[in-house]
Amino acid sequence: MLTIEVTRVNDSRCLNLKGELDMxxxxxxxxxxxxxxxxxxxxxxxxxxxxxxxxxxRGLLTIQQEWAAKGGRVHFLNPCPEVAEVFRLVGLEELLxxxxxxxxxxxxx
Numbered sequence: 001m002l003t004i005e006v007t008r009v010n011d012s013r014c015l016n017l018k019g020e021l022d023m024x025x026x027x028x029x030x031x032x033x034x035x036x037x038x039x040x041x042x043x044x045x046x047x048x049x050x051x052x053x054x055x056x057x058r059g060l061l062t063i064q065q066e067w068a069a070k071g072g073r074v075h076f077l078n079p080c081p082e083v084a085e086v087f088r089l090v091g092l093e094e095l096l097x098x099x100x101x102x103x104x105x106x107x108x109x
Contacts, residue, residue, distance in 0.1 A: 001019045001020065001025065002017060002018070002019035002020060002021060002025035002028060002029065003018045003019055003027065004016065004017055004029065004032050005015075005016075005018075006032065011038060011039055011040040011041060012039070012040065012041040012042070012043060012092070013039055013041075013042050013043070014038075014042075014043040014044075014045060014048075015029070015032055015033060015042070015043070015044050015045065016045045016048065017029070017044065017045060017046060017048055017049050018048030018049070019048065019049070019050065020049070020050060020051040020052070020056075021049050021051070021052045021053075021056035022051065022052070022053045022055055022056050023055040024058040025056075026055055026056055028042075029059060029063075030059060030062075030063065033063045034066075035066055035067050035070045035072055037044065039072060040071070040072050041072060041073045041074070041075065042063070042067055042072065042073070042075070043074075043075045043077060043080050044060070044063075044074065044075070044076050044077070044089070045077050046076055046077060046078055046079040046080070046083055047077070047078035047080065049080065049082065049083050050082075050083075051082075052063075052083050054090075056093065057086070057087070057090060060076065060095070061092075061095075064095070067091055068099045075097040076078070076096055076097055077096075077097050078097050079096060084096060098105065
């Protein structure tokens with residue numbers, strides 16, 4: 001099961017995920033993450049994700065590629081240690097952006 005809370009600030013949309021990101025839940029995330037006109041950035045907060053499989057990882061990459069093709073950016077934030085380890089094991093740790101607080105400090109808000 002996955003729940004997604006959506007917040008918006010200026011041209012950014014933040015998806016706060018809670019639960020498992022896998023083959024069953026990915027279609028909901030894909031619908032919620034679809035790039036829209038006038039939005040320049042999508043923030044996906046992974047702090048509530050307790051499990052991610054290869055389907056979930058592939059879905060996150062696809063979302064990032066779709067936004068990039070439309071001139072947008074995607075940031076993946078706050079993974080729990082277990083989810084961060086999955087990213088590391090498959091060589092995708094460079095996709096992780098740290099925490100939302102670090103983005104604010106860097107002027108990325």
